[in-house]
Amino acid sequence: MRSWLPIPADSDFSLYNLPYGIFDAGDQRPRAGIAIGDHIIDLAAAAETGLFGKKRFFKKIFEQPVLNDFIALGKPVTNRIRKKVLDWLCLPQRPDTADNILTSRTKARMHMPVRVGDYTDFYSSIEHATNVGKMFRPDNPLLPNWRWLPVGYHGRASSIVVSGTPVQRPHGQIKLPDAEAPIFSASRRLDFELEMAFIIGKETQMGETIPVDKAEEYIFGMVLFNDWSARDIQAWEYVPLGPFLGKNFASSVSPWIVPIEALKNVRTKGPRQNPAPLDYLKQRKAGNYDIELEVAIQPKGKQETIVCKSNFRYLYWSMAQQLAHHTVNGCNIRVGDIMASGTISGPEKGSFGSLLEISWGGKESIAMADGSTRTFLQDGDTVVIRGSAKKDGMKIGFGEVSGEITN
Numbered sequence: 001m002r003s004w005l006p007i008p009a010d011s012d013f014s015l016y017n018l019p020y021g022i023f024d025a026g027d028q029r030p031r032a033g034i035a036i037g038d039h040i041i042d043l044a045a046a047a048e049t050g051l052f053g054k055k056r057f058f059k060k061i062f063e064q065p066v067l068n069d070f071i072a073l074g075k076p077v078t079n080r081i082r083k084k085v086l087d088w089l090c091l092p093q094r095p096d097t098a099d100n101i102l103t104s105r106t107k108a109r110m111h112m113p114v115r116v117g118d119y120t121d122f123y124s125s126i127e128h129a130t131n132v133g134k135m136f137r138p139d140n141p142l143l144p145n146w147r148w149l150p151v152g153y154h155g156r157a158s159s160i161v162v163s164g165t166p167v168q169r170p171h172g173q174i175k176l177p178d179a180e181a182p183i184f185s186a187s188r189r190l191d192f193e194l195e196m197a198f199i200i201g202k203e204t205q206m207g208e209t210i211p212v213d214k215a216e217e218y219i220f221g222m223v224l225f226n227d228w229s230a231r232d233i234q235a236w237e238y239v240p241l242g243p244f245l246g247k248n249f250a251s252s253v254s255p256w257i258v259p260i261e262a263l264k265n266v267r268t269k270g271p272r273q274n275p276a277p278l279d280y281l282k283q284r285k286a287g288n289y290d291i292e293l294e295v296a297i298q299p300k301g302k303q304e305t306i307v308c309k310s311n312f313r314y315l316y317w318s319m320a321q322q323l324a325h326h327t328v329n330g331c332n333i334r335v336g337d338i339m340a341s342g343t344i345s346g347p348e349k350g351s352f353g354s355l356l357e358i359s360w361g362g363k364e365s366i367a368m369a370d371g372s373t374r375t376f377l378q379d380g381d382t383v384v385i386r387g388s389a390k391k392d393g394m395k396i397g398f399g400e401v402s403g404e405i406t407n
């Protein structure tokens with residue numbers, strides 16, 4: 001495939017990707033776009049030229065400030081739009097419409113791509129669950145249910161923000177070691193969690209279940225996800241009902257949703273599951289995706305340090321299994337719902353997806369490129385998560401999700 005548009009060879013946003021997002025070009029008019037190289041295809045402008053047929057219908061859809069209504073049209077429509085855009089980019093020469101349709105990606109401001117109705121966070125990395133378990137329960141790291149079902153909890157949708165949004169350090173109850181009573185304080189153990197998330201593209205009704213081998217039909221696409229966590233608040237509050245204020249103050253997503261179809265060439269097998277899952281969780285197809293991930297911490301005005309390199313393929317439970325499990329009791333899902341993977345840690349030390357694990361509960365400090373050290377995040381630190389999939393010269397990148405800690 002070849003385009004008349006110059007696309008940098010190492011761009012995350014190649015012709016094979018074509019992710020959807022919501023942008024404004026400095027005009028406060030959030031609308032739908034597709035990222036390509038250093039540009040954005042303005043889908044509302046493209047609709048106006050008649051590129052997709054049904055001019056007024058698509059212009060109205062793409063002028064909305066979230067993608068929910070577009071996504072709800074279903075994969076036959078959303079994939080046809082992608083194909084039309086690809087054909088347009090691969091015309092033999094630059095079309096006259098290009099000036100109207102293209103806008104500079106570096107000048108655009110990105111918005112939340114969807115209105116999130118519900119958010120679920122899973123806990124699907126066996127390495128992460130084991131590491132955290134060792135710290136919180138040394139004699140009993142992996143609880144008995146973990147290998148039988150994708151453990152998860154319902155999180156807070158309203159505090160999911162787009163990349164670039166600052167994150168204020170939360171206050172709450174923390175109980176210091178050896179103290180009898182908790183104190184009220186700013187969190188001293190603020191952390192990131194390296195995660196990815198998928199966005200629901202098709203709704204179900206209450207009572208309906210999604211078979212594991214059909215689950216990907218309900219997944220529109222994927223984003224990078226940082227599930228900010230206040231470990232001290234979390235450690236005190238989480239028994240017996242699980243995560244609450246240690247988690248719900250903010251989660252950040254990358255702005256471009258990579259359609260699941262763009263990832264078909266990097267599909268791969270997940271880890272061997274032992275014991276064999278119950279029938280409703282048995283997936284015939286390879287259920288994982290080979291997506292390289294990294295996390296950097298950049299102290300304010302200083303050089304960044306890569307603190308983790310991991311891969312989405314390490315996850316024990318696949319997205320299809322998560323979705324089959326989520327709906328097996330008849331729980332309904334809606335377009336725009338976000339399901340996050342849980343922290344994606346790999347087997348080696350450099351692949352741990354949170355500072356809790358990297359600093360082993362705050363015991364080991366991490367050397368930074370600017371000469372400082374970290375166990376947890378400091379005010380002014382920006383955390384950047386990046387991810388991309390590569391195969392046979394094709395690159396499908398996710399861009400990044402970043403956020404700066406403020407006080």
Ligand code: MN
Pocket residue numbers: 121122193195227342343
């Ligand atoms: Mn999480």
